[in-house]
Amino acid sequence: MTKENFVKAIHSFVRSKIVDDHFRNFLTLSHFSYAKQMSSPDRAKALEAEYMRIVGTYRDKDDVRRMPELRAMIFEGVHSQTDFLGSVSGELNVLDARAGQFFTPYEISRLMAEIDLSDVGSIIDEKGYFTIQEPACGADGLFAADA
Numbered sequence: 411m412t413k414e415n416f417v418k419a420i421h422s423f424v425r426s427k428i429v430d431d432h433f434r435n436f437l438t439l440s441h442f443s444y445a446k447q448m449s450s451p452d453r454a455k456a457l458e459a460e461y462m463r464i465v466g467t468y469r470d471k472d473d474v475r476r477m478p479e480l481r482a483m484i485f486e487g488v489h490s491q492t493d494f495l496g497s498v499s500g501e502l503n504v505l506d507a508r509a510g511q512f513f514t515p516y517e518i519s520r521l522m523a524e525i526d527l528s529d530v531g532s533i534i535d536e537k538g539y540f541t542i543q544e545p546a547c548g549a550d551g552l553f554a555a556d557a
Contacts (some may be wrong), residue, residue, distance in 0.1 A: 500530045
């Protein structure tokens with residue numbers, strides 16, 4: 411249900427922008443709000459300035475005020491044993507096939523994880539750690555599928 415609510419919320423934003431812009435702005439503003447907490451004062455100031463520039467592109471500030479609710483949906487969605495952002499990106503049609511962006515369905519990621527990580531427990535027992543290379547090179551769908 412959360413994924414559907416997230417997609418509806420993005421589509422409900424003022425139509426002065428395309429869905430890609432809303433989604434990109436949401437991700438950018440979310441990143442800036444966290445990154446500035448861990449940045450130097452100068453970097454935090456630059457991030458805040460860019461944050462406010464993006465906010466300024468929205469005539470209806472209620473769209474911006476709803477973004478923390480969208481972040482909450484993502485946190486809830488991450489715990490649902492799916493690649494939440496990957497599936498939302500696919501549903502919103504914001505992936506660029508010309509740039510090689512494709513969503514790997516969770517079921518495929520789960521199968522790959524079961525095959526590739528079937529003996530990870532014994533590796534950890536032997537070495538105390540394991541390393542992983544994420545072949546999907548995206549939102550860590552394979553790694554998340556094994557969690």
